[in-house]
Amino acid sequence: MPGEQQEGGRFGVASSPTVEEAADLLKRLIDGSSMVVAAGFCSSQYEGRGASVSTEGDKLLIVKPGGAVILHGPRGFRPLNWQPNTSHTEVSVEKGTLTMKFYRRTPREVLTITCSRVWYIAWVRFPEEGAFWMYMTEDDLRRAVASNPRELLGEDIRFFAEEKRTPTGKADLYGVDGEGNIVIVEIKRVKADESAVRQLEGYVRDYPTQARVRGILVAPDISDTARSLLESLGLEFRRVDLKKAYSLMKSGRGSRRSVLDFL
Amino acid sequence: MPGEQQEGGRFGVASSPTVEEAADLLKRLIDGSSMVVAAGFCSSQYEGRGASVSTEGDKLLIVKPGGAVILHGPRGFRPLNWQPNTSHTEVSVEKGTLTMKFYRRTPREVLTITCSRVWYIAWVRFPEEGAFWMYMTEDDLRRAVASNPRELLGEDIRFFAEEKRTPTGKADLYGVDGEGNIVIVEIKRVKADESAVRQLEGYVRDYPTQARVRGILVAPDISDTARSLLESLGLEFRRVDLKKAYSLMKSGRGSRRSVLDFL
DNA sequence: CTCTGAATTTCGTGC
DNA sequence: GCACGAAGTTCAGAG
Missing domain, CATH: 3.40.1350.10 (Trna Endonuclease; Chain: A, domain 1)
Structure with a gap:
């Protein structure tokens, strides 16, 4: 049984969802109104200005309201893959595997993430943005x-x-x-x-x-x-x-x- | 009551922890063995090569096993604040506020994150790293x-x-x-x-x-x-x-x- | 350590 | 849109 899913609330968490449950959740959550995090055992593939592949491993996926997609591996500061913004998203399940495709129009590129297991999905709805200042520029x-x-x-x-x-x-x-x-x-x-x-x-x-x-x-x-x-x-x-x-x-x-x- | 905390397992989630519970969890989890995510209502302050402040808002904190710290706001691809690696971490609670300080030796810099509320904390223990290749370089x-x-x-x-x-x-x-x-x-x-x-x-x-x-x-x-x-x-x-x-x-x-x- | 240059650089600004 | 340059750039490679 997946963990509590206070979908009506300002935030929520689903622990150990099946890939089908994960897909349903992600389809609903990735609508530009939530800051979504998903962790799982995933591989990735990118093609666009460059190209890359990663094999299965623990990954952390972040999808922000503005459409930014960020995929982190366990090490390093920089993401393995990303999309600064997306024009279209597809989430599907086939043969027990969750697949997400994030498309970008200009430049034309696509990021594909495939997960055999999902550890958790967590989200914050309509996140409030604080102000930010930098100095010494x-x-x-x-x-x-x-x-x-x-x-x-x-x-x-x-x-x-x-x-x-x-x-x-x-x-x-x-x-x-x-x-x-x-x-x-x-x-x-x-x-x-x-x-x-x-x-x-x-x-x-x-x-x-x-x-x-x-x-x-x-x-x-x-x-x-x-x-x-x-x-x-x-x-x-x-x-x-x-x-x-x-x-x-x-x-x-x-x-x-x-x-x-x-x- | 905070959500399930399968701390013995490979991953876990705590929903709606108090700041004290959050601090306890973070102290145990930030030990170089876990990929930790925390969401909450937080402000931040950085001082080092440059300097910045952000006011309270929904933030997403990621701490990786290698010591990378990444703080995201709701918008944009790039983090608000970060630390590519940390030499020392402090977690404390005072007057109902959670404070985390991430220090870096070279260059000398410190990132301070203060949270009045924590929505959830989620983690994956000893995350497995897949291989990664890039081409068209x-x-x-x-x-x-x-x-x-x-x-x-x-x-x-x-x-x-x-x-x-x-x-x-x-x-x-x-x-x-x-x-x-x-x-x-x-x-x-x-x-x-x-x-x-x-x-x-x-x-x-x-x-x-x-x-x-x-x-x-x-x-x-x-x-x-x-x-x-x-x-x-x-x-x-x-x-x-x-x-x-x-x-x-x-x-x-x-x-x-x-x-x-x-x- | 320092130095150099790449990066799916991203991001802002000006045209 | 293109073009240019900053960035807490980070990162890897060479010396």
Whole structure:
């Protein structure tokens, strides 16, 4: 006998359902209104942009109201298979095996999950979504640098564009230094690597002027290989202290109210 | 009364536990041997490389045997918060509130989850891991191109290095064309964009020779902006058909046994 | 350890 | 829709 099924309630659980019971439940639950979890002994197959197969094992299936499908194995942080959203779902039982097919339109792909046993199915109906804020993003750091060039870059630069798409680039900051040189700044909130240098070099190269253009990479750190590439390209690096940047941002006038105030 | 708790079995479920019961269960279950799921009305807070807060709402917590922690909200594919692995876990109850803290050593970060209600807790003990294969990766495509330059690139190129780190680059393929020119090939299994062009340009520029070096970008497609950047840099683009590449790879001698054979 | 680049990357933003 | 770049990216492989 499967466990209690308070289907009328806000949430529910079915323990040890038969595959037929599981299929019935899933058909009713996967309607965009519930956060559903199913655990069982399953295999999977994906085909679309890539392709993969997994053999039978304990799996955890999550289906969210928005249509996201996530299949986890016992190890690792990332799912074995997933579908960020689905346009169509099929649930069926044949010869004692539960099969679920999740289709996505663009890109065209399909995830098939086959279960010989289902350990449990659990769900929450009409889940309530809390608010979410993140901070210490690259955007935050960019604003701090733009407003405090002297403190964070060690010189006065007048910035005239942020994140603006110029003819062939979209660098973080465009400005003019004390001697009238164009300065392009690329910002990373993590240690800068070669690709960050290449990114900056592209922006500097593509800037439409004959005059000299300075390129400054701003990050809390830089890898050795990135530094030598940077120097060979005549670009500059400025180390930035994240904590200092955020305290400047927080204290600075004109800074929008921050989630930092909550903590 | 909480639901059945077959704690001796391979899996189990507790429906509507009190926060005290939930804490007891979680303390016992989060020992690296179980795949645990808990749903409840919770808030979260993260601090480490970045920082975030979420307010109370329905959340789904997953703790895997390897120590991965994943917290999902009702929407979206990606978790609200996570910890790829944890070095230490604390579970406590205070004033009717369940608090879980997940610590990670490197990088130093902590995820705190606070629940006023727990809808259910479900678990699978000693979950069995199936095998997993993926194919149609960039590696597959690279091998196909390396073995079939005439069919896929339209010319004979003798490749002498794959994925080799040369003085300042690590391009996909290094070879020599019919006229003795060095050829550097960068491969993308998805549509190539500007960053792919910059990547290739870096490899070509850094190749230690005075002689002319050809750079060829191989991908199923290329964006317009990437194409014009590529042409302005004197680089080449070769469209490649993924299906053709994989059929060549599969039929070619010397190809390791593929998961394609399963389907 | 660090560094590099892939990923079914996903996700947001701007056009 | 396409294009570009951030992400608490994670992850694997090489050094």
